[in-house]
């Protein structure tokens with residue numbers, strides 16, 4: 001799939017972000033090997049701490065639909081520096097997606113594709129248990 005297609009879906013879902021506190025909207029689009037796309041946006045709330053990132057919303061949607069394999073995730077924000085997944089999301093992406101491609105993008109046309117292992121070195125995972 002052309003990464004621009006995945007990015008376009010992340011741009012679209014970003015509009016649904018519930019970001020009333022930070023005003024920082026994020027969209028994510030997660031791709032399966034079969035070409036299905038699961039999207040997510042960040043969802044905040046008045047306690048702040050219960051906020052869920054866009055990446056995890058996309059992942060939860062996909063896992064709960066029975067998907068278990070993923071190839072790419074696109075993450076879109078506005079602003080000069082595109083968002084980079086937080087530590088919690090990196091851990092969960094590693095657990096459920098393995099070393100997928102992470103496409104960081106912004107609304108202004110910036111694109112950077114990395115492997116998850118590049119931004120999440122020496123992860124703790126089931127291999128230690």
Ligand code: THU
Pocket residue numbers: 019022024025026041042043044051052053054055075083084085086
């Ligand atoms: N956020 C995401 O959804 N994904 C990221 O990769 C970085 C941060 C959200 C969480 C919160 O709603 C807002 O951005 C500000 O931290």
